[in-house]
Amino acid sequence: MTMSAAEKKTKYATYYQANRERIRAQQAGYQRDHREEITERHKLYVENNKLRVAERQSAYYQSHKDESLAYHKKYYMDHKEEIKIKAHEYNEIHKEERRLYVAKYYREHRDQCAARNALYNKTHKEERAKYAKEYRQEQGVEVIKKYRKTNKRRKAAYDAEWHMANREKELARMSEYGRAHPLEASMRAAKRRALKVNAIVSEDKEKIAAIYKRAGSAEKVRCYLCHKLIPLGHRHVDHIRPLTKSGAHSARNLAIACDICNDRKYNKTMVEMGLLV
Numbered sequence: 001m002t003m004s005a006a007e008k009k010t011k012y013a014t015y016y017q018a019n020r021e022r023i024r025a026q027q028a029g030y031q032r033d034h035r036e037e038i039t040e041r042h043k044l045y046v047e048n049n050k051l052r053v054a055e056r057q058s059a060y061y062q063s064h065k066d067e068s069l070a071y072h073k074k075y076y077m078d079h080k081e082e083i084k085i086k087a088h089e090y091n092e093i094h095k096e097e098r099r100l101y102v103a104k105y106y107r108e109h110r111d112q113c114a115a116r117n118a119l120y121n122k123t124h125k126e127e128r129a130k131y132a133k134e135y136r137q138e139q140g141v142e143v144i145k146k147y148r149k150t151n152k153r154r155k156a157a158y159d160a161e162w163h164m165a166n167r168e169k170e171l172a173r174m175s176e177y178g179r180a181h182p183l184e185a186s187m188r189a190a191k192r193r194a195l196k197v198n199a200i201v202s203e204d205k206e207k208i209a210a211i212y213k214r215a216g217s218a219e220k221v222r223c224y225l226c227h228k229l230i231p232l233g234h235r236h237v238d239h240i241r242p243l244t245k246s247g248a249h250s251a252r253n254l255a256i257a258c259d260i261c262n263d264r265k266y267n268k269t270m271v272e273m274g275l276l277v
């Protein structure tokens with residue numbers, strides 16, 4: 001009588017149990033003696049059964065997720081340095097590709113990236129500060145200067161945000177500075193006003209400073225409008241042609257006026273005041 005498949009299976013299992021050590025040793029011996037052949041056969045099988053292998057791998061991964069993760073994690077921890085070096089080498093070789101890929105990804109996911117970066121920066125303030133400090137030390141000032149030059153708009157946006165966030169402190173600092181250096185402060189304020197209305201700001205800083213200095217310390221100064229002597233503390237450095245009427249912030253367009261004339265002239269040209277008629 002022939003054996004059924006189930007009977008065969010049971011018989012083999014019993015045999016295997018009784019001879020386990022011997023069978024294993026035999027298998028190990030075969031594997032050792034035919035290593036190359038086995039590898040080749042395995043390669044060929046994988047090559048010819050790509051889909052099946054992938055499916056089986058995926059199924060295995062799905063049913064052994066935790067083990068898989070633990071295995072990969074352990075592997076990473078055990079080979080950390082090696083992996084880092086390899087990754088670095090890979091990145092070096094594929095620098096340009098990577099740069100393009102990252103740029104493309106950023107273009108396509110701009111909002112997501114910005115949100116993620118903002119969140120990261122918010123939750124990792126100390127790390128960010130530490131990293132920035134290290135970066136400055138490593139790269140030196142030149143790199144930062146170059147970055148600012150090529151990223152003017154980004155820097156301006158950052159500065160604007162910074163000023164908004166530190167407004168109170170800034171104002172306090174500015175008014176303190178203003179009290180200690182009134183001339184300097186009003187000179188800067190005038191330049192800021194000029195920049196704000198997109199007026200032409202000339203490069204003749206020294207000549208401009210000289211006018212402010214004269215207003216602040218010269219013994220005798222006459223008002224350029226009424227020609228009266230103006231006592232200290234009542235002198236205003238005026239834009240002859242107002243900034244808002246396309247006057248430039250330049251030494252040629254600056255003159256010293258008294259309180260009254262300055263008040264009257266506010267935002268009017270001399271012609272509009274009737275003084276030159």
Ligand SMILES: [Zn+2]
Nearest residue numbers: 223226258261
């Ligand atoms: Zn005057």
